[in-house]
Amino acid sequence: MKIKGIISYPITPFSLDERSIDFDVLGQTLELLIENGSDAIAPLGSTGESAYLSLDEWRQVADFTIKTVNSRVPVIVGISELTTLGAVGRARYAESIGADSVMVIPVSYWKLTEQEVYNYYKEISDAISIPIMVYNNPATSGIDMSPELMIKMFKEIENVTMVKESTGDIQRMHKLFELSEGELPFYNGSNPLAFEALCAGASGWCTAAPNILGNKPKQLFQAVFNGQLQIAQDIFYKQLPMLHFIVEGGIPKAIKAGLTRRGIKAGQPRKPLRGATGVEIQKLEDLMVQFGQ
Secondary structure (H helix, E strand, O other), X not given: OOOOEEEEOOXXXXXXXXXXXXXXXXXXXXXXXXXXXXXXXXXXXXXXXXXXXXXXXXXXXXXXXXXXHOOOOOXXXXXXXXXXXXXXXXXXXXXXXOOOEEEXXXXXXXXXXXXXXXXXXXXXXXXXXXXXXXXXOXXXXXXXXXXXXXXXXXXXXXXXXXXXXXXXXXXXXHHHHHHOOOOOOEEXXXXXXXXXXXXXXXXXXXEOOHHHHOOHHHHHHHHHHOOOHHHHHHHHHHHHHHHHHHHHHOHHHHHHHHHHHOOOOOOOOOOOOOOOOHHHHHHHXXXXXHOOO
């Protein structure tokens, strides 16, 4: 499976008492992301507050997303687990309900060696037959995978076929491209780095931005893909203030506030996460007015 373009992250909307998931709103957001030109949908990542869901809720969201998307674009189900056993169980479940791929980030309490990380992915790969996206985000996982390790896994582990790199270090992306001689598909996971990453050879951009920026992220990708770099640069810098806001404010609350501003009752993040403050909402309002939203 080779995806080029925008891989979009949906939120997980909750009821007012936070005890259940609002699937009507989730359905609205999935349709919005598809309408805005998403080339794939990736539920149950950081934007989807996967760390705050029970296993049953995780399964419900995965099920609903795959059924709602209905093969219109690929669905890449997010998995973050401390244990290999837990990750294998979720990966098998995702495959059983029709996921096109899984995006796996190992989460660590004790520091893992490179061999332990390698074994984690190898055991998941041996248990399933769908592609695995290796997700490197040390800020949330506590594990920083080197470009050399990710390329080694790409070459040696059968179902490891792509990488999401979220350190915000453009040199990592250059290294992924150079060391793999352009063979490893990698995706930018740092919103403020999107233009540079695409120019550095990234196959796409993993982002929640289409929830509130419409098709502008897709326009950026298309302009870079078509070699229209000046146009792409202009598109990117118009988006940049909002991209910074999304990251700095905390992605779930920023996206939920933005969707609410657009008329979708996205609600609040699950506690202890908090919703956007009055100051943050005002800043969001100002940015959306500047952006013509």
